[in-house]
Amino acid sequence: MTTAVVMSDLFSKLYSKLDGSVKNRVMDFLVKLQERPDAPSLDVKTPETVKDKRVKTARVNEFWRAVLIELPESHGYVLVAVKPHDEAVPFARSLRFGVNEVTGALEVVDEAALQEAVTRVDGSTPNAAATGAVTAQPVLNGLRARDLHQFGIERDIAERLLAITDEDQLLMVAQELPGIQGNALLDLAAGRSPEDVWADWVAEEASDIDTSDVMGALERPTSRLTFTGGRGTEELRAILEEDFKAWRVWLHPLQRRLAYHDGWNGPYRVTGGAGTGKTVTAIHRARHLANRLEREGSDAKVLFTTFTRNLAQNIESQLKELAGPDILDRVEVVTVDALARKVLSTQADSERHPRMCGDEDPGLEDAWNAARRDATNDWDVSFLRSEWSQVVLAQGINDRETYLRASRSGRGRRVSRPQRADLWGVFERFTQILAGEERKTYHQAASEAAAVARNHASRRDGAGGGGVSALPNYRHAIVDEAQDLHPAHWRLVRAVVPRDTDDLFIVGDAHQRIYGNPVVLSRLGIETRGRSRRLTVNYRTSREILDWSLRVVHGKPADDLDGASDTLSGSRSEFTGPQPQARGFDTVSAEKAGLVDRLREWSAAGLGWKEIAVMARSGYQCDDFLAALSDADIPATRVEGNTEESSLGDVVRVMTMHRAKGLEYRAVAVVGAGSKELPPPGVRKLDGEEGDAAWARERSLVYVCGSRAREQLYVSWTGTPSPLLKGHA
Numbered sequence: 043m044t045t046a047v048v049m050s051d052l053f054s055k056l057y058s059k060l061d062g063s064v065k066n067r068v069m070d071f072l073v074k075l076q077e078r079p080d081a082p083s084l085d086v087k088t089p090e091t092v093k094d095k096r097v098k099t100a101r102v103n104e105f106w107r108a109v110l111i112e113l114p115e116s117h118g119y120v121l122v123a124v125k126p127h128d129e130a131v132p133f134a135r136s137l138r139f140g141v142n143e144v145t146g147a148l149e150v151v152d153e154a155a156l157q158e159a160v161t162r163v164d165g166s167t168p169n170a171a172a173t174g175a176v177t178a179q180p181v182l183n184g185l186r187a188r189d190l191h192q193f194g195i196e197r198d199i200a201e202r203l204l205a206i207t208d209e210d211q212l213l214m215v216a217q218e219l220p221g222i223q224g225n226a227l228l229d230l231a232a233g234r235s236p237e238d239v240w241a242d243w244v245a246e247e248a249s250d251i252d253t254s255d256v257m258g259a260l261e262r263p264t265s266r267l268t269f270t271g272g273r274g275t276e277e278l279r280a281i282l283e284e285d286f287k288a289w290r291v292w293l294h295p296l297q298r299r300l301a302y303h304d305g306w307n308g309p310y311r312v313t314g315g316a317g318t319g320k321t322v323t324a325i326h327r328a329r330h331l332a333n334r335l336e337r338e339g340s341d342a343k344v345l346f347t348t349f350t351r352n353l354a355q356n357i358e359s360q361l362k363e364l365a366g367p368d369i370l371d372r373v374e375v376v377t378v379d380a381l382a383r384k385v386l387s388t389q390a391d392s393e394r395h396p397r398m399c400g401d402e403d404p405g406l407e408d409a410w411n412a413a414r415r416d417a418t419n420d421w422d423v424s425f426l427r428s429e430w431s432q433v434v435l436a437q438g439i440n441d442r443e444t445y446l447r448a449s450r451s452g453r454g455r456r457v458s459r460p461q462r463a464d465l466w467g468v469f470e471r472f473t474q475i476l477a478g479e480e481r482k483t484y485h486q487a488a489s490e491a492a493a494v495a496r497n498h499a500s501r502r503d504g505a506g507g508g509g510v511s512a513l514p515n516y517r518h519a520i521v522d523e524a525q526d527l528h529p530a531h532w533r534l535v536r537a538v539v540p541r542d543t544d545d546l547f548i549v550g551d552a553h554q555r556i557y558g559n560p561v562v563l564s565r566l567g568i569e570t571r572g573r574s575r576r577l578t579v580n581y582r583t584s585r586e587i588l589d590w591s592l593r594v595v596h597g598k599p600a601d602d603l604d605g606a607s608d609t610l611s612g613s614r615s616e617f618t619g620p621q622p623q624a625r626g627f628d629t630v631s632a633e634k635a636g637l638v639d640r641l642r643e644w645s646a647a648g649l650g651w652k653e654i655a656v657m658a659r660s661g662y663q664c665d666d667f668l669a670a671l672s673d674a675d676i677p678a679t680r681v682e683g684n685t686e687e688s689s690l691g692d693v694v695r696v697m698t699m700h701r702a703k704g705l706e707y708r709a710v711a712v713v714g715a716g717s718k719e720l721p722p723p724g725v726r727k728l729d730g731e732e733g734d735a736a737w738a739r740e741r742s743l744v745y746v747c748g749s750r751a752r753e754q755l756y757v758s759w760t761g762t763p764s765p766l767l768k769g770h771a
Contacts, residue, residue, distance in 0.1 A: 046118030301326035314577030316749030495537035524550030584619030
């Protein structure tokens, strides 16, 4: 039987600063500690000057020692740090370990580092009386010491925090506080009320607190903000090697409450920036609902739908990692377009399979030109395409009279009744042309499937008839990447899942909208007002990369899927890293050489090839840079639309910016980010409302790509940088 080793967040912060050879020694030490904790070579002992006899040090090698805390009743150890011999004992002496009497969370605090941070902040605060200057308002203006103390923050620390007038200084102290204290402090600094923060972090945990029950406290979700591991060598190895699988199964208290809640009276919506754990929360939610259906003896399924095949494959993989392969018997993971095809296949004439194409497929240009040839007005193809998608298909309009009366709110351009009649003639000819060519757009298919599902919803119970098969038997739906769904997709999802308790669980980030246009869910029969939460803590991306990504979209409006404005205020990362690097080149060949040099530097620093991704705006750019990597003997491959990314092996991933959605890597290089390529010419020539929407999608693309990186971000261009990189180049 192996000895459990749990890692504190203090160790995680310190471990990232060790070089590769020391990290290998640490892994060897942990294996030995788990398998042979009494081995004399480990030299586990309590230093004489340490007051808390649970605090130990142990030999990693001749120069390095580990600082441990022994758990009661031989339950193992908490690993707190690995330090040089002469630093280990002073560090061990400064540790405070125990159960917080207010929150019930198990905490380990570096008292010396906390006091140093507070003292540094105190020393940097100007004395207004002495200088005659007017000081800025405190960051926590309006709060009292007792508001902070209710989250376990000691009163003397709370008083000093209330005087801080600089957000960076507040962050300096917050990162030295235990998990729940630091997170609550930053939520309060972002403007949230103490009542709301309490409800998120503490309310369901602060009961039956026994400060002597260390193991009981360790099992509380609040403690998992500070401690990870404890399940064996492979889990420790995965975390230390920064395999993202280890992070996907972990939830902080708010995420856990959202994932495992029972009894919402209708759809629930979760928003938040990139890396805040929306998808992992959704995956846990799917498992919870599937297990509930199994306990009820129901043969219904949980529908888990997302936007692209890459994302669907990743979600399936993560579900199997979390709950085992049998979970896919109860959770069906499909793209929204695959869902539409499945519903349409229930029709009697479903043996015909038209070729599917996107609304902006270049091959549709000829069809639109042919359809508008006999029109009275000289309609622009781009206007026709958007009017058909955003009005006709969005509202499921099937006849001329309905279109003549339809709302065109938000379209910008006014259209008279005669002009609408003229437009309807164009739309009829266009659909006839597509039918003759046995083609159908994805949005068209979704709209038709929504009508089928709505008209035949009664057949969900399995009763067929008239040559029409039963609709899929879904009880619940999880909707991922909600911001990219077209209104027709939403009408389809609403139609295939019966209205009931906990029917829809919706996750998305409006700032990552790279495909669609804003929608208002309540207008589509999906009411989430009063049932929504926003996640703010980023667990994937370093503080420096998060700041870079947020500045791309800063100040740009984004909807929250329900008619209000979404915000990324209060977003923060749990760890720090190197600053993102940006470089411009005179020639494409020089930019390629720069990429090769950067990837080799990352490899030499210990990054595996599979932990690196290269992203470009277009497919031809991807092929161009892929060839350059091949010529330089760097193993690399393209990630296509149907590629199962996890099966590619130890090679650099090269992909378009759109393919990056939902993926994550230790290092990301965004290349070809010049003003001529990003945005592409087709976007730059647009104007008006359509141009604004297109530029917003391009901005979101850059935000998405930057936020795929965990530790390293590199951006390069030839000539002048893209205007989307304003402030970064």
